[in-house]
Amino acid sequence: xxxxxQLMDGFVVALTVHHVMIMVIGVLLGLVVGVxxxxxxxxxxxxxxxxxxxxxxxxxxxxxxxxxxGALFGGSTTSILFNIPGEPSSVATTFDGHPMAKRGEAxxxxxxxxxxxxxxxxxxxxxxxxxxxxxxxxxxxxxSPEYFAVYFMAFASFIGMAGGSxxxxxxxxxxxxxxxxVGMDTISGEGRLTFGITQLTNGISFLIVVIGLFGIGExxxxxxxxYKFDGVxxxxxxxxxxxxxxxxxxxWVTLLxxxxxxxxxxxxxxxxxxxxxxxxxxxxxxxxRGKYFGKGEPEGIVAPETADHSAGSCALLPMLALGVPGxxxxxxxxxxxxxxxxxPGPMLFTTRPDFVWGLIASMYLGNVIAVVLVLATVPxxxxxxxxxxxxxGPLIAIVCLIGAYTVSNxxxxxxxxxxxxxxxxxxxxxxYPLAPFVLAVVLGDKAEDAFRQSMLSSxxxxxxxxxxxxxxxxxxxxxxxxxxxxLQIIFAALFRRGDSTDAGxxxxx
Amino acid sequence: MEISRKxxxxxxxxxxxxxxxxICYGSTENGIGWGPGGPEPGYFPFGIGCLIVLGSLxxxxxxxxxxxxxxxxxxxxxxxxxxxxxxRLRLLVAFVLPIVAMTAxxxxxxxxxxxxxxxxxxxxxxAGFRTLTSLAAALLVIAVNFVVFEKLFMxxxxxxxxxxxxxxx
Numbered sequence: 215x216x217x218x219x220q221l222m223d224g225f226v227v228a229l230t231v232h233h234v235m236i237m238v239i240g241v242l243l244g245l246v247v248g249v250x251x252x253x254x255x256x257x258x259x260x261x262x263x264x265x266x267x268x269x270x271x272x273x274x275x276x277x278x279x280x281x282x283x284g285a286l287f288g289g290s291t292t293s294i295l296f297n298i299p300g301e302p303s304s305v306a307t308t309f310d311g312h313p314m315a316k317r318g319e320a321x322x323x324x325x326x327x328x329x330x331x332x333x334x335x336x337x338x339x340x341x342x343x344x345x346x347x348x349x350x351x352x353x354x355x356x357x358s359p360e361y362f363a364v365y366f367m368a369f370a371s372f373i374g375m376a377g378g379s380x381x382x383x384x385x386x387x388x389x390x391x392x393x394x395x396v397g398m399d400t401i402s403g404e405g406r407l408t409f410g411i412t413q414l415t416n417g418i419s420f421l422i423v424v425i426g427l428f429g430i431g432e433x434x435x436x437x438x439x440x441y442k443f444d445g446v447x448x449x450x451x452x453x454x455x456x457x458x459x460x461x462x463x464x465x466w467v468t469l470l471x472x473x474x475x476x477x478x479x480x481x482x483x484x485x486x487x488x489x490x491x492x493x494x495x496x497x498x499x500x501x502x503r504g505k506y507f508g509k510g511e512p513e514g515i516v517a518p519e520t521a522d523h524s525a526g527s528c529a530l531l532p533m534l535a536l537g538v539p540g541x542x543x544x545x546x547x548x549x550x551x552x553x554x555x556x557x558p559g560p561m562l563f564t565t566r567p568d569f570v571w572g573l574i575a576s577m578y579l580g581n582v583i584a585v586v587l588v589l590a591t592v593p594x595x596x597x598x599x600x601x602x603x604x605x606x607g608p609l610i611a612i613v614c615l616i617g618a619y620t621v622s623n624x625x626x627x628x629x630x631x632x633x634x635x636x637x638x639x640x641x642x643x644x645x646y647p648l649a650p651f652v653l654a655v656v657l658g659d660k661a662e663d664a665f666r667q668s669m670l671s672s673x674x675x676x677x678x679x680x681x682x683x684x685x686x687x688x689x690x691x692x693x694x695x696x697x698x699x700x701l702q703i704i705f706a707a708l709f710r711r712g713d714s715t716d717a718g719x720x721x722x723x
Numbered sequence: 724m725e726i727s728r729k730x731x732x733x734x735x736x737x738x739x740x741x742x743x744x745x746i747c748y749g750s751t752e753n754g755i756g757w758g759p760g761g762p763e764p765g766y767f768p769f770g771i772g773c774l775i776v777l778g779s780l781x782x783x784x785x786x787x788x789x790x791x792x793x794x795x796x797x798x799x800x801x802x803x804x805x806x807x808x809x810x811r812l813r814l815l816v817a818f819v820l821p822i823v824a825m826t827a828x829x830x831x832x833x834x835x836x837x838x839x840x841x842x843x844x845x846x847x848x849x850a851g852f853r854t855l856t857s858l859a860a861a862l863l864v865i866a867v868n869f870v871v872f873e874k875l876f877m878x879x880x881x882x883x884x885x886x887x888x889x890x891x892x
Contacts, residue, residue, distance in 0.1 A: 265876045379785065385739050385778035388771045392746050395771070399753070399764045406764055407749040437818045438811050604850040609864070611822050612838050615829075616868065620878050625830045632826065643806060644728075644735055662767045669762055 217347045224571030227272065228579060236273055237280040237576060241584045242591075244284020249292055249595045253610055255285035256542040256652065257429040260421045261617035263550045271554040272572050278550060279530070279573065280580045282543055283335065286486070286526045287588040290327045290519060291595055295320060303486035303522045306494040310507060310514025317510055321450055324592060325458035326515045330469060332585040333462075334520035337473040338480065338527025339577045342534075346574070349535040350560040358671070359678050361537075362664035363688035365657055367695065368538050371482055372650040374698035382646045390651040393418050394658020401666060413626040420549050420655040421621045426631040427648050428542070429614040431638020433607060438639070450592060465516045468497055472520035479521070480528025485541040485649050486521075493521030527577060533558055534570060537660065542649040545656040724809050729790055731806040736782040743775030821845060833883020839865045 227233070247258030259278050266274035289304035294311035307327060314323040356364070373383045396407045397417025408414040462469075472493040479489035497517030498507040507514045529540030530547070537559035539545040551558045556566060563570050618631035641648060672678035680686045746768055753765030807815070821844055829837030839861040846857035872878050 265878060268877070379782065381778045381781040381785065385775055385782065388775045388778065389739065389742065392742075392768060392771050392775065395768045402753075402764045404753050404764050406753055407746060407768060409749055434815060434819070437815055438807065440811065440814070602850060604845065607818065608821075608842060608845040608849075612841065612864065612868075615822070615826065616834065616838075616872070616880065619834060619880060620872070623879075623881070625826075625881065628826050628829070632823065640731065640735055644732055646735075665767065666762055 217343055220347070220567060220571045221343055221575060223568070224573070224575030225578075227568055227572030228276065228575040233273060233276055233572075233576065234579065234583075236277050237580045237583050238587070240277045240280025241284035241287075241580065241587050244281035244286075244584075245288040245291075245588060245591060245595065246284075247281065248285035248288020249599065250606065250610060253613070254289075254428050254432060255282055256424050256546050257432070257614070258285055259543055259546045259550075260424040261429070261613060263421060263546065263553070264617070264620040266550070267553065271551075271556060272569055274550070274554065275547070275569070275573050276576045276580070278547055279577060280583070282526070282547070283577075283580045283584040284587070285543075286335075286523055287328060287331060287584050288595070290331065291324065291588065291592060292599065294323045294327060294515075295592075295596055296599060303490050303526070304518075305487070306490040306518035307515060307522075309494065309518075310509070310511050313508070314510035314512075314515065319510070321454045322458045322512075323510075323515060324589070325455045326462065326512055327519045328585050328588055329459050329462045330465070330472075330516040331519040331523040332581055333469055334473050334476055334523035334525075335527050335581040335584075336578070337520075338477060338524040339574065339581065341477050341481075341524075341528055342531045342577070343574055346531055346535045346570070347563060349531065350563040353536050353560040355684070356560070358664045358667040359682070359685045360688065362661060362668055363679060363685050363692065364536055364538055365661040365664065367688055367692040368653070368657070369650065370692040370695040372647070372653075374695035378645050378647060380699040382644075383650055386641070386646050386648070386651040387654045390423075390654025391658040391661070393423060394420075394655045395662065400659060400663060413624065416622070418630060418655075419621050419627070420546065420652065422618055422627050422631050423634055423655050424542070424546055424652055425614050425618045425621075426634025427638035427641075427651065429617070430611070430631060430635025431642055431648075433610055433614070434635060434639040435642055436603065437607065438643075450589070455589065461512070462516075465513055468501065468513045468516050469520055471496065471500070472517045473524045476521035476524030476526075477528045480525035480540050481531055482540070485529065486523075486525040487649075489525035490518035490522040494518040527581075530577075534562065534573075535560060539653060539656065542652045545653045549656050724812060726806045726812070728804065728806045729786060732786040733783065736779045736786065740776050740779030740783075743772045743777075743779060746772030746775065748772075817849070829881065829883075831883065833886055834880045835865050835869065836883060836885060838868065 243262065244255070244258065247253045247255065258281055262278060262281060266277060269277070286303070289299060290307050290311070293299045293304040293307040294315050297308050297312040299305040299308055311323045311327060314320075314326075369387050372387060373380045392407070394417075396414055397405065398415060399406050405415050475493045475496065476486070476489045479485065479492065494507075494514065494517050497513055498504045501507070501511075501513050503511055503513065526541070526543075529544040531540070533539040533544045533548045537548065537557070539548045548558050551562075556562060556569065614631065614635075615628050618628045619625065621627055638648060641651075668678050669675075678685075679689050750765035750768035750772060753768075754763035755765040755769040756763055757766070821841055825837045825841035828840060842864045843857050843861040846852045846860050847854060852860070868880070872880050
């Protein structure tokens, strides 16, 4: 493990007063974003990204990742106190968190959530520390066919493992890819899919798409669902916090299992939301107290929170090492790296080790800071959330619109963001998955370039994707993933059993 | 007015299918075949468009299948929740229209004036605060945004003719 020395170098980079300050600011901003429904992690990072263009890349990525941690933690606060998930990935936390808070144990519920979330995040960061160098080294052998195979696998796993309608996922991925191709073609220099609209020549920025889909779309959804904030009051007492933290090791089985689920779902692009639901469902099945789940069971909080956060951190591993983000937020960050002039992927580890290891070191610190800050700020956010949504909503709307404008100072972008907002709202209500959409927008160009370069080298023969053993294996896995829904139907028809229903469907309460 | 989920599913699938067809059409302008140096620029988008059409058609079929299949079993079953009902639709429109109006005004008079008018409107009409309070809130929002964007991050927002007349660039 030669990574340890590099990690220490990373700590030297991250542990400056300037960077720690940035972490605190990032975590606080993230908490705001995570707590407010209608503002989520992907959207928050998109809004902040244009403001970091003038910053040093290391400071900028520390700011953005800290915001990400803050948002992940903030989402749980509202889930527990108000029964309103601030983030899609903390929906599963409401199942047991809110009942426990209603019983008068709000502080215990919050501490359980943040403690296990911190544990999950740490496991995730350790996994990144141990594996990223190795994955990057492995990926150095990749040529363009291998890269195309990796992208293919990422998209195929969305279709195969999303759980919803595979056709809807397909439509989302392809729409995302189409948005990515709008504008100047990188190889031939021709304008594509612009339909004579000059504003489209520069393409549609993924930031606009995210602000529309996740920001404005989520806002409309919030209005639609008519949120009323009537929360549980939380009075923090240090004694309860400490006692609960001491209680946490008792759930070590749940903690470990959930962390593993989270890591797996984070590295493969399943994402934190899927991870938390899966972990909750498995927790209910395997726990001895499974039948009490949903009534305020500690393990029902620990399971989704741990998985959510370990998935959230692990999603950054494939982004750094392969250039394939594991979640929507990671996709936005990867877009940021490219804007700062860094190309994510294995080469980043050799060209900018200070950047990579500084970032990884900042993840350790950022999560510790986040756990402390989130506990300390619970009363403030509980107070903010008592403001009526008729006041908060328009403020969020303004933030989104200005955010869309600042991407490249065009009013046209605001109209595009509004249009995507409508799309996001309709898609979300009809269970079209949005994360693959964003991933496809960010990866579209790279996937197409990889495909066309492989075609150029092979003289236009598709067999290049099945010649090397590595490519062939990856393409094979991809095709297998693609056919998973079909196989499920066949198996279900062969062994007709009525009781094999999914336990963790994404239904909003 | 109530919109059923089925209507919305069908409408969405038709729209995405239309977009797919549009993409197919648009990509033909770049050439969709195989040139001497591999695929032409329109090759990739054309495939994407086709897959969107395919996925949309499959979703359509799925929707009709599900609803056809649900009928005989659905004697006395709970009716499906609508996509949106009248009250919520009105709430939603009341929320969206001012945002659209703000964007249109901002394109003309600049973002600061747009956001000020919007906040004033929402505070006064939607939230029901007093005129003076709403006015103060609008001015506060403008001031905070001005300081954050123009001074702290040095990202200039669109000013529009009125602010420029007063010499604020």
